[in-house]
Amino acid sequence: MKVWLQENKWEDVQTYLESKKTIIVPFGSVEQHAHHLPMGTDAFVSQEVAEEVAKRTNTLIAPPTWVGWAPHHMAFPGTVTLRPETLTALVEDICESLIYHGFERIIIINGHREANLPPIKIAMTRLRNKTGAFLAIADPYYLNDQKGRELRQSEPGGIGHAEELESSHMYFLYPELCDSSKATKNIPTKHRFLQHDPYIEGDRILSASDVETYREVTKNIGIMGDSTTASKETGEAYHKAIVENLVEFIEYCEENIQVSLRNQTIPL
Ligand SMILES: [Zn+2]
Numbered sequence: 001m002k003v004w005l006q007e008n009k010w011e012d013v014q015t016y017l018e019s020k021k022t023i024i025v026p027f028g029s030v031e032q033h034a035h036h037l038p039m040g041t042d043a044f045v046s047q048e049v050a051e052e053v054a055k056r057t058n059t060l061i062a063p064p065t066w067v068g069w070a071p072h073h074m075a076f077p078g079t080v081t082l083r084p085e086t087l088t089a090l091v092e093d094i095c096e097s098l099i100y101h102g103f104e105r106i107i108i109i110n111g112h113r114e115a116n117l118p119p120i121k122i123a124m125t126r127l128r129n130k131t132g133a134f135l136a137i138a139d140p141y142y143l144n145d146q147k148g149r150e151l152r153q154s155e156p157g158g159i160g161h162a163e164e165l166e167s168s169h170m171y172f173l174y175p176e177l178c179d180s181s182k183a184t185k186n187i188p189t190k191h192r193f194l195q196h197d198p199y200i201e202g203d204r205i206l207s208a209s210d211v212e213t214y215r216e217v218t219k220n221i222g223i224m225g226d227s228t229t230a231s232k233e234t235g236e237a238y239h240k241a242i243v244e245n246l247v248e249f250i251e252y253c254e255e256n257i258q259v260s261l262r263n264q265t266i267p268l
Contacts, residue, residue, distance in 0.1 A: 001015075001016060001058075001060075003051060003054035003055055003059070003060060003061050004051075004060075004061050004063075005023070005060050005061060005062050005063060006063050008060075013060070013101070016060060017101065017102045017103070020058070020059070020060075020254075021102060021103055021104035021105055021259070022057075022059050022060075022103070022104070022105040022106075022107065022250060022253065022254055023059065023060045023061070023062055023098055023103045023105070023106055023107070024050045024053065024054055024059055024060070024061045024062065024107045024108075024109060024250075025061070025062040025065075025091075025094060025095065025098070025106055025107070025108045025109070026043075026046040026047050026049075026050040026061060026062070026064040026065070026108075026109045026111065027043075027046060027064070027065045027068060027087075027091070027108060027109065027110050027111065027112065027116055027120065028040070028042040028043025028044070028045070028046045028047070028064065028065065028066055028067070028068060028110075028111040028112055029042040029043060029066075029067060029068035029069075029070050029073075029111070029112035029115070029116065030042075030043060030066055030067050030078070030079065030080045031068075031070040031073035031076075031078075031079040031080070031081070031112075032073050032075070032076035032077075032078060032079050032222040033161070033162040033166070033222065034161075034162035034182075034184065034218075034221050034222040034223040034227065035179070035182035035184065035221060035222075036162070036167065036178055036179045036180060036181075036182040036183045036184070036227060037162050037166070037167060037170050037177075037178055037227075038170070038174065038177040038178070039078050039079070040066065040177075041111075041162075041166065041170055042068070042111035042112040042113070043064065043065075043066045043067075043111055044111070044170070044173060044174055044177075045111040045140070045166075045169055045170070045173065046064065046109045046110065046111030046112075047064050047111075048173050048239075049109055049111070049138075049140075049239070049242055049243060049246065050064070050109050052243050053109075053243055053246045053247055053250065056243070056247050057247055057250045057251065059107075059250060062094060062098060063094075065090060065094070067080045067081070067082055068081070068082060068087060068110075068112040068115065068116040069081060069082055069083075069084045069087050069112075069115060069116055069118075069119055070112065070115060071211075072209045072210070072211065072214040073214070073222070074211050075211040075212070075214045075215040075218070075222070076215070076222050084118065084119040085119070087116065087119040087120065087123075088119040088120070088122045088123045089123075090123075091108070091119070091120050091123035091124070091127075092123045092126060092127060092267065093267040095123070095124075095127050095133070095135065096127065096130075096131070096265065096266075096267045097266070097267060099127070099131045099133045099261060099264055100264045100265065100266055102261070102264075103133070104133055104134060104259040104261060105133070105134045105135075105253050105254070105257055105259065106127075106133060106134070106135045106136070107136055107138060107246070107249070107250060107253070108120060108124070108135065108136065108137045108138065109137075109138050109139075109246075110137050110138070110139045111140070113139055113140055113141045113166075114139065114141050114198075117137065117139060120137055121137070124136075124137065130262075130263050131261055131262060131263050131264065132259055132260055132261050132262045132263075133259060133261060134253065134257045134259050136249070136253070138242075138245075138246055138249070140165075140169075140242055141198055143242055143245050143246065144238060144241050144242045144245065145198075145199075146241075147237065147238055147241035147242075148165055148198075148199060148238065149199050151165065151168075151234050151237055151238055152164055152165060152199065152229075153229045153234075154185075154225065154226035154229045155187065155226065156195075156197060156199075156200050157187040157188065157190075157195065157196075157197050157200070157225065157226075158185075158187060158197065158225045158226035158229065159196075159197045159198060159199055159225050160196045160197060160223075160224030160225035161196075161218070161222070161223065161224040161225065162222060162223045162224070162225070162227055163223065163224065163225025163226055163227050163230075164225065164226055164227060164229045164230045164234070165230075165234070165235075165238055166227075167180075167183060167227040167230035167235075168230040168231055168232065168233075168234035168235035168238055169235045169238050169239055170235065171230060171231065171232040171235050172232050172235030172236045172238075172239055173235070173239065175232065180230070183227040183228050183230060184219075184221055184223050184227060184228065185223070185225075185226040185227065185228050186218060186219050186221065186223045186224060186225065186226075187225070187226060188217050188224065193205040194207060196224055196225075197225065
């Protein structure tokens with residue numbers, strides 16, 4: 001059996017469902033990632049993590065969603081954004097289709113870190129209440145918090161967008177699509193409540209950005225943080241930790257999370 005759902009025949013899925021009810025659903029984003037990373041970074045990351053975890057745990061992966069909610073990145077050409085309602089609807093429809101066929105545990109991998117989370121969480125909560133299925137989101141910001149803290153070498157403020165960890169991850173996964181000679185650094189001076197670096201301890205207030213502000217705070221490059229400290233070695237260690245954590249979680253879910261499905265309907 002192939003790990004990607006779309007590469008199998010329907011009988012293969014029927015056989016799979018006789019013994020296994022878990023499926024991985026990857027979401028990403030196609031958005032600017034400064035001068036040195038490809039725009040598909042977030043989608044590439046979620047799909048690569050999904051594929052490795054799937055092979056290690058013999059789990060199927062649903063067709064990937066390449067685009068997400070990225071209005072602030074529209075500041076730079078090429079970015080594609082969905083309306084948040086569209087992303088919520090997409091998550092609901094994909095997962096509801098899978099649940100209709102009997103998948104009980106759905107592990108979403110969000111490569112767009114943080115930004116995609118509000119629309120996905122809304123969908124996940126609705127699906128849980130409606131169908132009883134178990135749904136979870138694995139997002140590198142949260143899933144790899146400890147490894148990220150341990151590996152980072154940049155100064156506080158160095159983690160944000162197209163920075164050290166994200167760049168390292170891509171140098172490891174897709175070196176041919178990256179240009180490390182164009183890596184840059186942008187540590188914005190911000191009030192302590194408005195820090196973007198998730199590894200800075202402290203109290204926070206969240207604010208929204210628009211394209212003009214985003215272009216300005218990312219120095220018209222699209223970077224937030226430091227990518228000059230990135231390396232392939234850091235990326236390899238970071239990737240390995242994400243995969244290990246997710247393998248552990250899927251194994252835990254299969255042994256411990258029992259589900260009884262209800263309202264298995266076709267999204268209409
Ligand atoms: Zn990204």
